[in-house]
Amino acid sequence: MKLINRLLLLLLLASMPHGRALAQSNGGPNPACFLHTVQKGQSLYSISSIYQVSQDDIIRLNPGCETRIYAGQTLKIPQAQGQSMPQYHTIQAHETLYQLTVKYGVPAQRICQANPGLSAQNFKIGQVILIPVAEKENPASTQSAQPERETTAQQPAGGGSPSRCRDMHKVKRKETIYSISRQYGISKEELIAANPELKKGLKRGSFLCIPYPKEEESIQFVEQPRQQPQEKETGNRELFAANKEKGERPATIKAAIVLPFLPQGNNAATSSKMVEYYEGFLIAADSLKKQGVSIDLHVYDSGNNESTLSAVLNREELKDMHIIFGPMHASHIQPLASFAHKHGIHLVIPFSSKDDEVFHNPEIFQINTPQSYLYSEVYEHFLRKFPNANVVFLENKSDTKGKAQFIEGLKEELDAHAIPYATASASSTSAALKPLLRAGKDNIFIPASGSNAILINLLPQLTVLKRENAGESISLFGYPEWQTYTKDHLERFYELDTYFYSSFYTNNLFPAAVQFTASYRNWYGKDMVNSYPKFGMLGFDTGYFFLKALSQYGTGFESNLGDIRVHPIQTGFKFERASNWGGFINRKVFFVHFTKDYELIKLDFE
Numbered sequence: 001m002k003l004i005n006r007l008l009l010l011l012l013l014a015s016m017p018h019g020r021a022l023a024q025s026n027g028g029p030n031p032a033c034f035l036h037t038v039q040k041g042q043s044l045y046s047i048s049s050i051y052q053v054s055q056d057d058i059i060r061l062n063p064g065c066e067t068r069i070y071a072g073q074t075l076k077i078p079q080a081q082g083q084s085m086p087q088y089h090t091i092q093a094h095e096t097l098y099q100l101t102v103k104y105g106v107p108a109q110r111i112c113q114a115n116p117g118l119s120a121q122n123f124k125i126g127q128v129i130l131i132p133v134a135e136k137e138n139p140a141s142t143q144s145a146q147p148e149r150e151t152t153a154q155q156p157a158g159g160g161s162p163s164r165c166r167d168m169h170k171v172k173r174k175e176t177i178y179s180i181s182r183q184y185g186i187s188k189e190e191l192i193a194a195n196p197e198l199k200k201g202l203k204r205g206s207f208l209c210i211p212y213p214k215e216e217e218s219i220q221f222v223e224q225p226r227q228q229p230q231e232k233e234t235g236n237r238e239l240f241a242a243n244k245e246k247g248e249r250p251a252t253i254k255a256a257i258v259l260p261f262l263p264q265g266n267n268a269a270t271s272s273k274m275v276e277y278y279e280g281f282l283i284a285a286d287s288l289k290k291q292g293v294s295i296d297l298h299v300y301d302s303g304n305n306e307s308t309l310s311a312v313l314n315r316e317e318l319k320d321m322h323i324i325f326g327p328m329h330a331s332h333i334q335p336l337a338s339f340a341h342k343h344g345i346h347l348v349i350p351f352s353s354k355d356d357e358v359f360h361n362p363e364i365f366q367i368n369t370p371q372s373y374l375y376s377e378v379y380e381h382f383l384r385k386f387p388n389a390n391v392v393f394l395e396n397k398s399d400t401k402g403k404a405q406f407i408e409g410l411k412e413e414l415d416a417h418a419i420p421y422a423t424a425s426a427s428s429t430s431a432a433l434k435p436l437l438r439a440g441k442d443n444i445f446i447p448a449s450g451s452n453a454i455l456i457n458l459l460p461q462l463t464v465l466k467r468e469n470a471g472e473s474i475s476l477f478g479y480p481e482w483q484t485y486t487k488d489h490l491e492r493f494y495e496l497d498t499y500f501y502s503s504f505y506t507n508n509l510f511p512a513a514v515q516f517t518a519s520y521r522n523w524y525g526k527d528m529v530n531s532y533p534k535f536g537m538l539g540f541d542t543g544y545f546f547l548k549a550l551s552q553y554g555t556g557f558e559s560n561l562g563d564i565r566v567h568p569i570q571t572g573f574k575f576e577r578a579s580n581w582g583g584f585i586n587r588k589v590f591f592v593h594f595t596k597d598y599e600l601i602k603l604d605f606e
Helices: 002-015 018-023 044-051 055-061 097-104 108-114 139-151 177-183 188-194 196-200 214-219 236-242 268-289 306-313 316-320 330-342 371-385 404-416 430-436 452-468 480-484 486-495 511-524 535-563
Strands: 033-037 074-078 087-090 128-131 165-170 207-211 252-259 294-301 323-325 346-349 364-366 389-395 421-425 442-447 473-478 498-502 575-577 584-586 590-594 600-604
Touching: 033 087, 033 128, 044 055, 044 074, 044 371, 055 074, 087 097, 097 108, 097 128, 097 236, 108 128, 108 236, 177 188, 177 236, 188 196, 188 207, 252 268, 252 535, 268 294, 268 511, 268 535, 294 306, 294 316, 306 330, 323 535, 330 346, 346 535, 371 404, 371 498, 389 404, 389 430, 421 430, 430 452, 442 452, 452 473, 452 486, 480 486, 480 498, 486 498, 486 590, 511 535
Parallel strands: 252 294, 252 323, 323 346, 346 364, 364 584, 389 421, 389 442, 442 473, 473 498
Antiparallel strands: 033 074, 087 128, 165 207, 498 590, 575 584, 590 600
């Protein structure tokens, strides 16, 4: 009978769907998959980039996710196999950091280092964390340390003194005397007394004698089991506090700019923009200098090919930077990001939004928001601003600059919040649009394209509609590129109560913009190029924000991002980590509003 039951159980297990079997395997190291909860703004591409797996592998485990995913959805993600591969772990109910150190055989310090975004506050159910590969014991250290540990079990031959060391510790990158002493439950003074060479400084890769605590010295000849950093379960708060990275506050900030400054071939226009960015950056550095901030600025021309960048990365002094700004070319991001990660240098990427290094490199601050994250912020602000909306999408199928992805996502959000919408042609007459109006609603017209050609044809019809239906609430909503057309359509933007979203915006009449424009003209004897964004202002904003952060909070300023009080001229800053082990994405979005009372307002929703 028992044999029959076993056979039935085996048949039942064999008949289970493969995906379901995978989903149950998160209980121990090296599971076949783990669970990821989709966060606001994440796309299938960004999730695959975070975990460095293919989108096809995710789709195979989650049929249907190729057409739509949504915030709060749980996806199965394939786990990398092999003992030499780091693992991802989804935190379960009542699980603690200490329990993970036991389960995976990895000290809390290494888990904290691998997950700089993890804290006692966000260590909660559903969070995914990176578990680094367990370090194999160094044969050389085993040979040198083992005899000392063995002598603690008995009196040495000849009646000599027992060993002073209860363990040996190999110094790792970013460790300090304080962090090592805390790890083993001894004082800094005890650690230095056992290792006098520490008076000259701590050297990475060296081995330290870990002495017994003073109260144990009288019985250290008794056999002792090898001590681990935590012998009893320690709470998350205590573990994170003991292993929190502490950044230095440098007397002089060492900063580098790595951009293609010299014109080569047909890139003269790009080169001039990079020079303008640098010129704005210099004004920021000068402003901080007047506040007493010391800055050592290094500037390098990265050129347009990787060989030129490689020569820059071989410069010895670049390894000592606290922060690097650049690059411009997408092909330069990976080598520069790898260099920054290797040497623990913050990297600010001012331009590109399409590279995936930010998803798994904790040193990166990406200024230009990836599209899916940008759109999610816009949707949230739109619903907050227009809860009583009636939306009319104006389509032009022949337009090549369409916003199909934006429109599709907004429609999904409107459906989820029971907000009505309709669709019409962008070439519709005012008479054809009138039946789509809804009394008592905010009638919002949204073109499905950001092109100026659409505006030229559409604005006259909407203006007539607005004038003929003065009792109705009618507004126009659009896109960041509209600010480059403002001069052409300013009057109608005001009359149509127009909004557009953007991460970059300045009103040239704002006092800060007027002052900066005058300073730029005085410094360089020229005006900035009329572009979107203005690169001189971008250079000032990014330079001032990050140099100010370093001066106030040191190299660990990422722990105080919410406390950095600056007033950018053009660029908004709201940084969030892409993952616990990844870098920071800028998610700041404004709505710019041309009111029917002829006021220009930048709406900040934070």
